[in-house]
Amino acid sequence: MAALAAVVAIALSACGNAGQHPAAVVNGAAITDDRLAVGIAGSRFLAALNRAPCGTAAVGESERSACARSALTRLIDERIVGEYADRKGVTVSDARVASVLRSLEQQLGKGRLTGMLSDSGLTRGQLDSLAQDLLLDQQVRFVVANDTLTDAELRSAYEQQKAQFTTLHAAHILVKTKAEADRIAAEVTDRNFGELAKRSSIDSVSAAKGGDLGTQPATSLDPTFVQAAMALRPGQISAPIQTQFGWHIIRLISVQVKPFDQVRSQLVQSMTQQAFGRWLLRQIREADVGVNPKYGRFDPRNGEVIPLQSTSTVLPAPPSPSSSP
Numbered sequence: 001m002a003a004l005a006a007v008v009a010i011a012l013s014a015c016g017n018a019g020q021h022p023a024a025v026v027n028g029a030a031i032t033d034d035r036l037a038v039g040i041a042g043s044r045f046l047a048a049l050n051r052a053p054c055g056t057a058a059v060g061e062s063e064r065s066a067c068a069r070s071a072l073t074r075l076i077d078e079r080i081v082g083e084y085a086d087r088k089g090v091t092v093s094d095a096r097v098a099s100v101l102r103s104l105e106q107q108l109g110k111g112r113l114t115g116m117l118s119d120s121g122l123t124r125g126q127l128d129s130l131a132q133d134l135l136l137d138q139q140v141r142f143v144v145a146n147d148t149l150t151d152a153e154l155r156s157a158y159e160q161q162k163a164q165f166t167t168l169h170a171a172h173i174l175v176k177t178k179a180e181a182d183r184i185a186a187e188v189t190d191r192n193f194g195e196l197a198k199r200s201s202i203d204s205v206s207a208a209k210g211g212d213l214g215t216q217p218a219t220s221l222d223p224t225f226v227q228a229a230m231a232l233r234p235g236q237i238s239a240p241i242q243t244q245f246g247w248h249i250i251r252l253i254s255v256q257v258k259p260f261d262q263v264r265s266q267l268v269q270s271m272t273q274q275a276f277g278r279w280l281l282r283q284i285r286e287a288d289v290g291v292n293p294k295y296g297r298f299d300p301r302n303g304e305v306i307p308l309q310s311t312s313t314v315l316p317a318p319p320s321p322s323s324s325p
Contacts, residue, residue, distance in 0.1 A: 023072055024298070024305075025290045026079040036072055036295075042130040043071040044120035058307045069296050069305040077303070078133050080283050081140050090143055092135040100131055145268050145275040154267050158260050161267070163226055165258040166218040170229050171211035173249045174203040181240035181247035188237055193251050202246065211251065230255060 022030035031039075040054075044067065047054035055070030057063050085091070105113050117127060158165075173188070173196055175181050180200070188196055194210025201207035218226045225248060228241040232252040241248045268275075284303040291298040296305045 021292050023292050023295055024076055025288075026076055027083065027288050029079060031072070031075050031079065036068065036075065038122075038126055038129075039071040039075045040068055041121040041126065043067055043074060045116060045122045045127070045130070048116050048120060061307050065295075065307070069307065072291065072295055073303070073305045076284075076289060076298070076305070077280065078137065080280065080287060081137050082133075084144070084283070085136055085140050088140075088143060090136065090139050092132055092139060096135060097128060097131050100135065101128065141272050141276040142269070144279045145272040148279055149268060149271055149275050153271070154264060155260060157267050157271060158263065161270070162257060163218040163223070163230075165263050166226075166230070167215055167256045168213075168218050168221065168226065168229055169215040169253040169255070170213050171197065171251045171253060172203070172206065172213060172225075173197045173201045173211050174206075174246050175200060176202060176246050178240060178242070178247055181249060185240050185249055188249060190235060190237065190251070193237065212253075215254075225250065 022032050023036040024031040044054050047067075053063070053066075055063070055066035055068075057066035108116070117124065122130070171193065173181075173184055173193070175184065184196055184200055194212075197207050197211030201211055203211075206213050213221075218230070221229075222243040222245065224241060224243045228238050228248075229250050229252050232238055232250065234252050234254050236252055238248070238250040238252075241250060281303055285300050289298045289300070291305055293308060296307045298304075299306045
């Protein structure tokens with residue numbers, strides 16, 4: 001009889017727990033209500049840090065419910081990123097986490113940081129975990145971009161952004177009207193360029209140096225000017241070119257462009273957000289994600305937890321933050 005009673009007790013216990021659904025399940029791994037509570041506290045802290053709302057409320061939805069949805073979306077993303085990090089062996093050292101948190105404390109001041117943690121319901125230990133997750137996400141983003149961006153995509157970006165990797169040494173004669181520019185263009189040569197610049201250019205600084213602008217990053221010059229200059233060979237003189245400053249006659253002295261292989265890593269960095277976004281959306285669409293209806297529903301098209309339209313005005317308040325990390 002005692003053995004039978006024990007079996008019945010276990011069965012009843014199992015039935016009772018069956019009704020306690022987690023906040024979400026990602027590829028078979030549960031995100032519990034307790035974990036979500038900590039996630040909400042973390043999202044509140046990040047929102048305060050960025051002076052932004054914690055989630056965007058739908059019509060008729062409370063800010064607390066919007067924050068819960070936003071936090072749950074972040075936790076789902078973190079679970080997928082974490083799975084990838086495990087497969088790839090991507091890690092973040094404790095020293096890196098400590099360094100970032102020291103910088104944050106120095107930036108905010110210990111008192112203000114303590115107050116923000118208290119206001120958001122986040123403990124210092126939970127802040128350490130949050131920093132770890134965010135730094136891992138950052139690291140994974142770059143690894144994903146490096147793995148998924150094709151050579152063709154990077155070379156296309158290189159051509160489009162070539163001005164960022166270019167330095168120009170040019171001289172110019174700047175005048176107010178096209179008529180003046182046409183007159184000078186008709187008589188200018190490599191030999192008399194400097195003299196004409198001294199006599200006619202309204203750019204007094206460069207005019208004193210024969211129109212010489214010195215060596216400058218292409219990004220510091222007018223884009224139209226750069227485009228015209230880069231169409232020249234060193235020693236060539238352009239036809240009149242109009243920019244916001246007036247009419248230019250340009251003489252290219254030299255141009256230096258960093259080669260693709262030298263800036264590949266920089267290109268990957270600049271395209272990381274775009275590449276990671278594409279990758280994450282693919283992973284989300286392939287993942288098995290279920291969300292407890294009391295928090296909304298998961299939309300695989302954009303990878304977000306969105307409110308249930310029929311109950312958006314009566315979503316329950318999110319769970320209270322737990323002190324456990």
